Amino acid sequence: MLKPKCSSLQSRPWRRLTALASTMILLTACQVGGNSPEGSTSGGETGGLKLGSLLPSTGDLAPLGVPMISTVPMLVETVNACGGVNDKPIELTAADDETDPTKGSLAMTNLVEVKKVAAVVGSFASSVSQAAVDVGKRNKVMLVSPGSTSTEFTGRAKKGDFKNGETQYWARTAPPDTYQARALAKLAKEKGFQKVSTVVINNDYGVSFEREFVQAFKKLGGTVINEAKPTRYDPKGTTFDSEAAAAFANKPQAVIAVLYAETGALLLKSAYEQGLTTGVQVMLTDGVKSDEFASQVGKTSDGKFIIEGALGTVPGADGSALAALTKLWKSKNNNQSPPAYVPQTWDAGALLVLSAQAAKSNSGDAIANKIRDVANSPGQEVTDVCEGLKLLKEDKEINYQGASGNVDIDENGDVLGIYDVWTVKSDGKLNVIGQVEPSE
Numbered sequence: 001m002l003k004p005k006c007s008s009l010q011s012r013p014w015r016r017l018t019a020l021a022s023t024m025i026l027l028t029a030c031q032v033g034g035n036s037p038e039g040s041t042s043g044g045e046t047g048g049l050k051l052g053s054l055l056p057s058t059g060d061l062a063p064l065g066v067p068m069i070s071t072v073p074m075l076v077e078t079v080n081a082c083g084g085v086n087d088k089p090i091e092l093t094a095a096d097d098e099t100d101p102t103k104g105s106l107a108m109t110n111l112v113e114v115k116k117v118a119a120v121v122g123s124f125a126s127s128v129s130q131a132a133v134d135v136g137k138r139n140k141v142m143l144v145s146p147g148s149t150s151t152e153f154t155g156r157a158k159k160g161d162f163k164n165g166e167t168q169y170w171a172r173t174a175p176p177d178t179y180q181a182r183a184l185a186k187l188a189k190e191k192g193f194q195k196v197s198t199v200v201i202n203n204d205y206g207v208s209f210e211r212e213f214v215q216a217f218k219k220l221g222g223t224v225i226n227e228a229k230p231t232r233y234d235p236k237g238t239t240f241d242s243e244a245a246a247a248f249a250n251k252p253q254a255v256i257a258v259l260y261a262e263t264g265a266l267l268l269k270s271a272y273e274q275g276l277t278t279g280v281q282v283m284l285t286d287g288v289k290s291d292e293f294a295s296q297v298g299k300t301s302d303g304k305f306i307i308e309g310a311l312g313t314v315p316g317a318d319g320s321a322l323a324a325l326t327k328l329w330k331s332k333n334n335n336q337s338p339p340a341y342v343p344q345t346w347d348a349g350a351l352l353v354l355s356a357q358a359a360k361s362n363s364g365d366a367i368a369n370k371i372r373d374v375a376n377s378p379g380q381e382v383t384d385v386c387e388g389l390k391l392l393k394e395d396k397e398i399n400y401q402g403a404s405g406n407v408d409i410d411e412n413g414d415v416l417g418i419y420d421v422w423t424v425k426s427d428g429k430l431n432v433i434g435q436v437e438p439s440e
Contacts, residue, residue, distance in 0.1 A: 047088065047091065048084060048085065048086075048088035048089045048090055048091050048362070049084075049085045049086065049088070049090045049091070049118060049119075049353065049356050049362040050090075050091050050093070050115065050116055050117040050118050050362070051072075051076065051090050051091065051092050051093075051117060051118070051119055051120070051121070051349070051352060051353070052092070052093045052094070052095060052111040052112075052115060052117035052119070052120040052121070052122075053069060053072040053092070053093075053094045053095065053120065053121045053122055054095050054097050054104060054107055054108055054111065054120050054121070054122030054123045054128070054132055054143075055068050055069045055072075055094075055095075055096070055097065055121070055122050055123060055124055055345075056096060056097050056098060056099040056123070056124055056125065056128075057069055057096045058096055058098050058099070059097075059098040059099025059100055059262075060099045060125075060235065060260035060261060060262045060263055061099045061124050061125055061260055061261065061287070062099065062261075063261050063290035063292050063293070064124065064147075064261075064286075064287075064289065064290055064339070064340060064341060065099070065124050067338070067339045067341075067342055068124060068146060068147070068341050068342060068345040069094060071329075071338075071342050071345040071346050071349070072092065072094070072121050072345065072349050073092055073094075074328065074329075074332065074346075075346055075349040075350060075353075075385070076090045076092045076349070078328075078385060078386070079353055079385055079386065079389070082385075082386035082389065082390075083386075083389070085353050085356045085357050085362065085389065086356060086357060086360060086361070086362060088362075090353065093111060093115045093117060095107040095108070095110065095111050095122075097122065097123050097124075097125070097128045097132070099124075099125050099128065099260070100128065101125075101127045101128050101130065101131040102131070104123055104125070104128035104129075104131055104132055105128075105131035105132060105134075105135060107132075108120065108122075108123075108131070108132040108135045108136065109135050111141075112135055112136065112139045112141050113139065117141060118141060118142070118356070118362055118363055118364040118367060119141060119142040119143070119144070119352040119355075119356070119364060119367050120132070120136060120141060120142070120143050120144070121144060121145075121146060121345060121348045121349050121352065122143065122145060122146075123145060123147075123148060124145070124146070124147040124148065124341070125147075125148065125203075125205065125260075126148040126149060126150035126152065126153070126203065126204040126205040126208075127150075127203045127204050127205065128148075129143070129145050129148035129153070130148075130150075130152065130153075130204055133162055133169065133170050136169050136170075136364075137161075137162055137163070137164050137169040137170070138164065139364070140164055140167070140169065140363075140364045140365045140368070141169065141364040142169050142170075142171075142352065142355070142364050142367045142368040142371065143169060143170055143171075144170075144171045144172065144173065144348040144349075144351055144352055144371070145170075145171075145172040145173070145174065145348065146172070146173050146174055146341055146344035146345040146347070146348040147172075147174050147286075147341045147344060147345075148172055148174070148205075149172075149174050149175065149176055149177045149180060149205065149209075149286070149315070150176070150177060150204040150205050150208045150209075151176050151177050151178050151208040151209075151211075151212055152204050152208050153170065153172065153176065153412075153413065153414075154176055154178070154412050154414055157170065157411075157412035157413050157414075158412060162413070164365075167365055167368045167369055168368065168413060169364070169368050170413045171351070171371055171372075171375075171409050171413035171414075172348075172413055172414065172415065173344040173345075173347040173348045173351070173402065173404055173407055173415060174315050174341070174344045174404070174415070174417065175315055175414065175415050175416055175417035176414055177205070177208055177209045177212055178212050178438075179416065179417065179419070179438040180209070180285065180286070180313055180315065180419055180438070181209050181211075181212030181213040181215075181216055182212065182213075182216040182438035182439045183313050183419040183436045183437065183438045183439070184213060184256065184283060184285065184313045184419075184436075185213055185216035185217040185219075185220055185222070185439055186216075186220065186436055186437070186438065186439040187283070187311065187313065187421060187436045188217060188222065188254055188256070188283060189217070189220045189221070189222060189439075190436075191254070191281065191311070192253075193222065193253040193254045193281065194221075194222055194223060194253065195222070195223050195225055195251075195252055195253050196217065196222065196223075196224055196225070196252050196253060196254045196255065196256055196283075197224065197225050197226040197231070197247055197248070197249070197250070197252040197254075197255050197256070198210050198213065198214065198224060198226060198230060198231065198247070198255070198256045198257075198258070199231040199232070199233065199243060199244075199246075199247035199255060199256070199257050199258070199259075199267065200230070200231070200232050200233075200257075200258040200259070201232070201233060201235050201258060201259055201260055201263065201264070201287070202232035202233060202234055202235065203235055205258070205287065206232065206258045206259075207232065209258045209285065210230060210232075210258060213256060213258075214227055216438075216439055219439070220439060225250050225252055226246070226247070226249070226250075229246075231243055231246045231247045233263065233267060235260065235263055237263065238266070239266070239270070240263070240266055240267040240270050241270050241274065243267060244267050244268070244270040244271035244274060244276065245271075245274060245276065247267075247271065248271050248274075248276035248277065248280060251280075252280060253280070253281065254280065254281040254282070254283050255271075255280055255281070255282055255283065256283050257282060257283065257284055257285075258284075258285050258287065259284065259285070259287055259288050260287050260288065261287070261288045261290060261292070261293050261296060262296065264287070264288050264293075265288075265293065265296035265297045265298075268282065268297045268306065268307060269297050269298050269306060272297075272298075272300070272306045277306070281309075281310075281311065282307055282309075282310040282311070283310070283311050283312065284307075284310055284311070284312035284313075285312060285313055285314070286312075286313065286314040286315060286340060286341075288312070289312060289314045289340045289422060289430060290339070290340070290430075291428070291429050291430055293307075293424075293430075294306075294307055294308070294424050294428035294429075294430075295428055304426070305424060305426070305427075305428045307424050308424050308425070308426055308428075309423065309424060310423065310424045311421065311422070311423050312421070312422050312423070312430075313419045313420065313421060313422070313436065314340050314419065314420050314422060315340075315341075315344065315404070315417045315418075315419060315420075316417065316418040316419055316420040316435055317338075317343035317344070317403055317404045317405065318404075318405060318418055319343065319347070319383075319401060319402040319403045319404050319405045319406065319407070320381075320383040320401040320402075320406075321343075321346075321347075321383035321384070321401060321402050321403040322343055322403040322404075324383065324384065324403075325338060325342070325343060325346050325403040326338055329342065343402070343403035343404040344403075344404045346402070346403050346404075347400075347402035347403055347404050347407050350385045350388075350400060350402065351371055351374060351375055351400060351402075351407065351409075352367060352371075353385065353389070354370075354374040354385065354388050354389065354392065354398065354400055355367040355368075355370040355371045355373070355374050356370075357388075357389050357392040357393065358370040358373055358374050358392050358398075371409065372409050373397070374388070374392075374398055374399075374400050375399070375400055375407050375408060375409045376399060376408050376409060377399045377408075378397060378399065379396075379397035379398045379399035380396060380397065380398050380399065381398075381399045381401050382398050382399070382400055382401065383400075383401045383402075388400055404417070405417055405418070418435055418437065419435060419436050419437070419438070420432045420434075420435055421433055421434045421435060421436050
């Protein structure tokens, strides 16, 4: 059987990447730029840096996950073209976590114990990363998530849950929902809403977001009318009539909906079919921010999109490296701009390869020990990964300035960020209309 070439995965528009991403997952090892013995130890000390990605090409978050998946080989191709890491090409293995914690844990175990990767870009769903990071920590494999935003990670990091010895094996390039929840609360107040209700997916992402939003909105003088009996839906559910009815009950001015795309679309469609959405502002978050979401929810009887005019927030990108990444992405994706979380994915991969070079080692523990050194000051500010690798080879210190932001990582593995405000247009597409900073 012919083995697909990794380079072909970066030349198609992202909307057609689902099938290609699935092809990537089926590869036993997508070795970009070189080969090494299958039996080499974790970290690839006898070969090149072994890098993994653990992201969803299937499941609830696939619409957002597919372009994230294609970002990692794009980074690897760039790095290998300028000499690789520690003078050897990176070897990349991609795994589909299926937006499922159990399957994600199994996929992470395969990456670590069979493929012997030293570091992993992933995952996206917070519930998957919660499971995967324990596998990584146990095996001294560094995990950097480009999209797991649950506040639970900060709490676990403070307790030392991600440490093996003195080394922490967790970081993320997307800010925690502590900040996004505050930003959405501020946006709701700026729009004049005093009484809102919430409906969230019942997992780490949804519940932690709900908790932070309620606290922030009340601090701003607002009321969450279902605070005493919050509406949470089962991510494995197939019908959500009762949850939709509960969320829209008692005439809220707005419903704060923290959802995943497939299940969230069913819930919002049910709310419309029950006649509950008239006069209620729907406010969404990053979990559904894709141009396919409005079509998933469906149209009204007169042909309009049900969620036309909905507002949402998503971690934005304003980093020094964004222009160069946008140019590269457009060149490989029919002149389309990078979708949400592509900048954070690029930065996650960049930090891992720069850390390996800084450590002059391809082992997971060495990478983990250098991640904050290359992300934070002091050091020469660099936006180009290849320039950073060159300086590190010369034993110089760097401070990587990413595409998503400055990616300064604190002791809990967290970064700060800004938030884009988006809306659903009449054609169902999403349009960024501004930015909002978190409330204090």
